[in-house]
Amino acid sequence: MPRNWSYFREEWLKSTSIPEEDAQWALEILIDSEEDFFEIDKRVKDKLDPNNQVKNLKKKVKDSINSKELDLDDIALSPSNSNKLQVSVPSNLNYLMKVWAAAEGRDLSSVALQCLETGLREIKSKGSIPEIAVNRYDSACKKRIALAEVNHLLEKYESSKVKE
DSSP states (O other): OOOOHHHHHHHHHHHOOSOHHHHHHHHGGGGGGHHHHHHHHHHHHTTOOOHHHHHHHHHHHHHHHHHHHHHHOTTOSSOSSSOOOOOOOOHHHHHHHHHHHHHHTOOHHHHHHHHHHHHHHHHHHTTOSOHHHHHHHHHHHHHHHHHHHHHHHHHHHHHHHOOO
16 A cells, blocks of 8 residues: 555654654644645545656745745844854964865865864853753754754655656
C-alpha cells in the first residue's frame, strides 16, 4: 500500500529528536499545502500521474521554508545566511592571523572566522554570554534543524510519489 502524506508526517514526528513544540512550528509551513498533499495522494490512489503536482508543491513548500527561516531571525538586519562584520584588531593580531593564513594556504577571513568561532564557543562555555541570548540562539538552532528535517521529509515524500 502506498504511503500517504499523513504517514510521512506522523513518522517524522515520532522519530525526530527535535522538541515537539519546534517540530510543530516547522510543520506549520505545510498547513497551507496539506490539501495539495492529500490531492497528490488521491491521484496516486486513482493511478493518475502526480509528477507535475509534486514538483509544484515542492517549489511552493521550499519557498515557505525559506520565508519561515528568514522570519526566524527577527533581530537580523539582513536576510542573508551570513553577514559581513567589520572589526578593528591591533596590528600584532592582524600580523599573526595573516602569517597563520599564509602558513596554511587559507585566506585571512577564514582564519578570522575560526578565531571568532573559537572565542565565542569558549565564552559561551564559561557562561559569559547572557543566558537569554544563549537561549534564543539554541531555540533558533533547533528550529533551523526542524526546517531542514521538514525539507528532507518533503524530499522523501516526493521520491515516493514521483515516477522516474
